[in-house]
Amino acid sequence: MEVILKNLTKKFPSRDKKKHEDVIAVNDFDFVIPDGKLIGLLGPSGCGKSTTLNLISGLQKPTSGQIFFGDDDVTNLPPENRGIGLVFQNYALYPHLTVRQNITFPLENLKGKDKLTKEQMNEKALEVAKMVQIDELMDRKPGELSGGQQQRVAIARALVKMPRVLLLDEPLSNLDARLRLQTREEIRRIQKETKITTIFVTHDQEEAMSISDMIVVMKEGVVHQIGKPQEVYDKPINLFVAKFLGTPPISVFEGKVRENKLYIGDDAVLDIAGVPNKDVYVGIRPEGFDLKEDGPLCCALRGVEVMGRDSSVIASHSACLNEVIRAIIDTDTAVDAEGDQVRFALAPHKVHLFDKETEARIDFESR
Amino acid sequence: MIKKIFSNSGLKGWLYLLPAILFLGVFMVYPLIDVFIYSFEEGYNSASQTYFGVGTYNYSYVLRDPYFLQAVKNTFILVIITVPLSTGIALLISVGLSSIKPLRNLFQTIYFLPYVTNTLAVGLVFMILFKKTAYSDGLVNLLINWFGGSSVDFIDGPYWAKMFVLCFYTIWVVMPFKILILTSALSSVNQIYYNAAKVDGTSKFRIFRRITLPMISPMIFYLVITGFIGAFKAYSDAVALFGTDLNAAEMNTIVGYVYDMLYGDSGGYPSYASAAAIILFAIVLTITCINLLISKKNVHY
Numbered sequence: 001m002e003v004i005l006k007n008l009t010k011k012f013p014s015r016d017k018k019k020h021e022d023v024i025a026v027n028d029f030d031f032v033i034p035d036g037k038l039i040g041l042l043g044p045s046g047c048g049k050s051t052t053l054n055l056i057s058g059l060q061k062p063t064s065g066q067i068f069f070g071d072d073d074v075t076n077l078p079p080e081n082r083g084i085g086l087v088f089q090n091y092a093l094y095p096h097l098t099v100r101q102n103i104t105f106p107l108e109n110l111k112g113k114d115k116l117t118k119e120q121m122n123e124k125a126l127e128v129a130k131m132v133q134i135d136e137l138m139d140r141k142p143g144e145l146s147g148g149q150q151q152r153v154a155i156a157r158a159l160v161k162m163p164r165v166l167l168l169d170e171p172l173s174n175l176d177a178r179l180r181l182q183t184r185e186e187i188r189r190i191q192k193e194t195k196i197t198t199i200f201v202t203h204d205q206e207e208a209m210s211i212s213d214m215i216v217v218m219k220e221g222v223v224h225q226i227g228k229p230q231e232v233y234d235k236p237i238n239l240f241v242a243k244f245l246g247t248p249p250i251s252v253f254e255g256k257v258r259e260n261k262l263y264i265g266d267d268a269v270l271d272i273a274g275v276p277n278k279d280v281y282v283g284i285r286p287e288g289f290d291l292k293e294d295g296p297l298c299c300a301l302r303g304v305e306v307m308g309r310d311s312s313v314i315a316s317h318s319a320c321l322n323e324v325i326r327a328i329i330d331t332d333t334a335v336d337a338e339g340d341q342v343r344f345a346l347a348p349h350k351v352h353l354f355d356k357e358t359e360a361r362i363d364f365e366s367r
Numbered sequence: 368m369i370k371k372i373f374s375n376s377g378l379k380g381w382l383y384l385l386p387a388i389l390f391l392g393v394f395m396v397y398p399l400i401d402v403f404i405y406s407f408e409e410g411y412n413s414a415s416q417t418y419f420g421v422g423t424y425n426y427s428y429v430l431r432d433p434y435f436l437q438a439v440k441n442t443f444i445l446v447i448i449t450v451p452l453s454t455g456i457a458l459l460i461s462v463g464l465s466s467i468k469p470l471r472n473l474f475q476t477i478y479f480l481p482y483v484t485n486t487l488a489v490g491l492v493f494m495i496l497f498k499k500t501a502y503s504d505g506l507v508n509l510l511i512n513w514f515g516g517s518s519v520d521f522i523d524g525p526y527w528a529k530m531f532v533l534c535f536y537t538i539w540v541v542m543p544f545k546i547l548i549l550t551s552a553l554s555s556v557n558q559i560y561y562n563a564a565k566v567d568g569t570s571k572f573r574i575f576r577r578i579t580l581p582m583i584s585p586m587i588f589y590l591v592i593t594g595f596i597g598a599f600k601a602y603s604d605a606v607a608l609f610g611t612d613l614n615a616a617e618m619n620t621i622v623g624y625v626y627d628m629l630y631g632d633s634g635g636y637p638s639y640a641s642a643a644a645i646i647l648f649a650i651v652l653t654i655t656c657i658n659l660l661i662s663k664k665n666v667h668y
Binding site: 057058059078079080081084085086088090092094095096097105106108109161 | 557559560562563564565566567568569570573577578581582584667
């Protein structure tokens with residue numbers, strides 16, 4: 001089911017009695033979510049992503065704008081008539097009901113011609129339980145399950161009515177690191193199997209990038225960039241998006257362009273073309289640094305962290321706006337951890353220039 | 368060495384428990400045992416500390432005493448009517464209170480007022496409302512007359528009328544505490560369950576029956592248990608309405624009977640009083656055990 005958001009805006013009245021300005025949680029959100037895709041809504045806390053989800057689910061009403069599921073205008077429909085499945089951040093499983101009762105709960109609400117017999121309900125519940133692999137836990141109470149199992153029950157309960165749209169609110173935030181990896185693949189698999197349009201909210205960029213077909217990066221209620229994860233990572237639209245995506249984070253330097261050369265501090269680090277002379281922010285991805293003895297960027301060495309697969313060189317530079325620079329290099333490359341400084345050459349496609357005023361990305365050609 | 372004995376045998380723990388054990392022992396356990404012993408000592412005289420013999424005569428006397436049987440009957444009627452009714456009505460009011468926004472605090476205060484009001488004062492007000500005197504039929508009778516009924520003397524009249532007033536009064540008195548407990552139980556149910564149920568299109572009645580009720584069931588159970596115990600021990604309510612000569616008014620309760628046996632006009636029989644108290648204890652224990660058995664199935668912690 002295609003989900004269309006048209007100029008969606010949500011304002012909350014200000015709590016502060018002196019200020020009468022409304023708090024704008026979602027500002028003019030315009031987006032067509034293609035059918036059968038997995039979409040990640042991504043942003044720092046308080047950016048309006050959960051509000052957006054609540055608007056789509058119908059738990060909150062938009063101040064203005066419209067929501068369509070396919071051709072149906074659902075803007076003023078209550079949640080139960082929208083045909084959605086919602087998985088809550090802390091699962092909201094009914095603690096006094098067994099897993100089976102939890103999953104059949106939505107089915108018991110069906111009325112009239114949709115009404116199911118007890119056998120049909122149990123059959124359907126078992127079907128989704130098998131899909132999320134909890135069919136052996138059907139008679140347990142939620143309190144007797146691990147976090148990951150509870151999560152699956154919550155997904156099963158959301159899926160049992162075969163919703164048109166599946167919404168997940170921070171689905172992985174209550175799980176430990178290992179379970180998180182496993183569960184996010186699980187969500188991906190379930191989504192592919194059911195082909196239900198799925199929207200999930202997260203503040204973890206890695207999570208969003210790894211399983212989404214498309215990600216939406218939001219900040220303060222405004223959508224900054226929408227695109228395929230790799231596209232957004234490679235071509236961030238502005239400094240915020242660049243900083244928000246990627247671990248370790250991008251290193252940002254004060255820099256300038258003079259006569260087709262890019263300077264960081266006094267070092268000319270790249271030959272570029274297509275940018276007029278001006279001051280810029282230079283963002284360099286951690287994998288964009290190459291250790292080179294005669295490299296143009298000279299940084300003070302702070303230390304080396306060995307991670308096994310690769311190591312990260314921690315350095316600092318007077319023009320760098322981050323506290324430290326983290327560069328990821330192969331473990332094959334020898335680093336003199338005792339030395340005072342390291343020199344890097346830069347990979348041009350991992351270097352982004354941003355306008356100092358607007359913070360928008362500036363395209364450039366490397367030579 | 369001393370230190371070792373202290374920590375190994377858990378002596379330290381007992382030391383900490385000592386003050387509480389002393390107080391409970393002297394003021395609770397010892398009197399309980401004493402009452403139990405008195406109940407078997409025939410013709411015990413508290414002044415001379417003498418008795419004739421040991422046996423179950425006290426019990427057979429009490430169980431044959433028509434006043435006691437009347438008190439048991441009254442107490443059971445009171446319990447069976449007031450506990451379910453007061454809990455049910457309190458639940459209705461609490462649900463109402465938690466679903467309104469404006470003036471909620473005001474209403475909560477109003478509903479809580481009876482709790483902080485003196486029982487005897489309230490009894491007096493009830494008496495004025497219900498009593499029929501030579502000069503006036505009372506406010507309630509005025510209302511009954513207005514609807515076309517004839518006056519009833521609720522305080523000195525027929526048994527059912529007096530029982531009605533007693534139940535009415537008891538419910539009114541115990542309600543505020545129940546409302547207080549239930550409103551806080553209701554507000555402690557996480558909103559997220561209601562949201563989840565709403566997304567699934569659950570009707571309001573079903574949300575209440577399948578989610579709210581089970582979620583607050585421990586609190587309801589607590590209220591039922593304490594309600595039963597409280598109602599079985601009712602005494603002051605009857606005194607407030609009908610005065611101290613409850614046997615004459617046919618409105619005595621078991622605790623009232625115990626009191627009369629000790630200090631009333633017909634009093635001075637600690638043995639009978641003890642036997643009646645032990646019978647009450649057995650009744651309350653049985654009912655509480657039944658309650659616990661039922662709750663195992665229906666209460667969700």
